[in-house]
Amino acid sequence: MNKRIFLDPLFKNNPVSVLVLGICSALAVTVKMEPALVMALSVTLVTGFSGLIMSLFRNTVPNRIRIIVQLIVVATLVIVVDQILKAFAYDVSKQLSVFVGLIITNCIIMGRIEAFALGNKPLPAFMDGIGNGLGYGMILVIVSFFRELLGSGTLLGYRIVPQSWYMGNGGFYENNGLMILPPMALIIVGLIIWIFNAGKEWSK
């Protein structure tokens, strides 16, 4: 049972492509793979632990302040993650800048708390949170893979497209500048959704 909770959000109910949650940051931090991975990890941890904590609280939270308590729990977790990043991964935290704070408003987290954690036991809630975080992370990795490879010729900072290929060095290749710019991320996600949906149709 737990395994299904965990695997569901990876493809069948992927938070980004199916449930349309968490789009904002999925697009903004995917210029290179490294920030995308850090973001994915952060969101996964925050979603998992906030699901766990809210599930623990679910029978004791007064109804009137339920949403505020959720916001506070998520905000606190995010602040802790942000402080840790600033201390131990300063370069990446600068690249992520405001988008770490925006994890608080990442619809995936609030969405899963309302839809699942508040009605289930702590362990399944935790698994659901982690699963959704990973589903989100997967999309981030795919988008950033293409954007970094085609836009900068590197992956995780390591050069993939040989320098000698570039026109400046007498070659024929140029990085696709459009990939680094925001609109391309939207188009890539659109294409991913197309592929995922077509895949679902095809497997029927």
Next chain:
Amino acid sequence: MEQIINIFVKAVFTENMVFAFFLGMCSYLAVSKTVKTASGLGIAVVFVLVITVPVNYLLYKYILSPGALAWLRPEWAATDLSFLSFIVFIAVIAAIVQLVEMVVEKAAPGLYNNLGIFLPLIAVNCAIMGGSLFMQERAYRNVWEVISYSLGSGIGWFLAIVAIAAIREKLGYSNIPKPLRGLGITFIITGLMGIAFMSFMGIQL
């Protein structure tokens, strides 16, 4: 004055919350099926932004930023409460959205019903939180610049959601491949609109 207009124009066009920074996408995608609901939500977003961002600016400037408390007591000049920013901002936003909800329910019940769950969801709309976070990052010089920024951002978001709603209404008549319908094509169109908005880059007043 010139700077204020500059900030406003930048916020509406070249630094449009939707096309340049992808903020507020969830509600942007979900509420853009008809122009009517889209404009209702858009106006609510403008309203919430124009109130919350300046309030958060003042809070940050006079209480949270490093050394801000010096005006209360000189020996507190060393305190740095900026790590509380996220929580304070979101609390202010949640409170103001609650207020807006109550006002809309009394003043425009039709709109209130149309917007449904999306009105309280403005509280977690990344555009609102993003507005405050960007304000914090950019260190505007005074409250007028901040108001100009928040008004511009709101209007930019409003323009974006109404535009995509108008396009989606017309899309109903197009022949789109099934897997691409709905979400997929909306993303791609938004991306193309983003590219178009980039043509505003470099405008200097």
Next chain:
Amino acid sequence: MDNKIRNGNLYTFLYAAAIVIVVAAILALTAQVLRPRQESNVRTETRLYILRSAGLAGGAYTVKDRNAYVEKEYNRYIKDTAVGPDGLPLFVCTLEDGSKKYIIPLHGTGLWGPIWGYLALDNDFETVYGAVFDHKSETPGLGAEISKEPFSEPFRGKSLYKEGEFVSVSVVKGGKAAGNPNAVDGISGGTITSRAVETMIRECVIKYIPFLKHE
């Protein structure tokens, strides 16, 4: 839990108060514990810019403990931070051979956000010994290239003066800088950012000129 108790006012109030206290404690603790490390990171970043402008600290990106490395290099080369005119900061770098270089911090506005840099001058206060630039949000691939070596390297050896007059270093378009001792090439496609760098250098350095000429 019995719903009547759960939705009662007193309970709600106490619950909220408890949450606030716990959260405040967690956050304050985290912030306190991590603060020294965070401040060290920021300090290292600034110091690294200063060192790089004089062509030093090349190993910073490959060593394991960057903070310690930068601290060591900084203490080794930057002997004093003289105070320029009006209290403006000035960094004096003493190299292995005893020669002194003077490093001026720069800050300006690019196309999308702030840009900054450090300019290192020889002890004739006219020749550029090195430069380093960075930005917050310039366009990737265009204005953002100012932080890369191909842009900053050509500043070496350029002169701020032409026939005794202060002209600063210009950033020109179209590759016309070849052979011009007072100009470097701008970034194609990044005209506005390139111009911003030129303005930044001129406006910041000019404040130091009377002071430096006195030395």
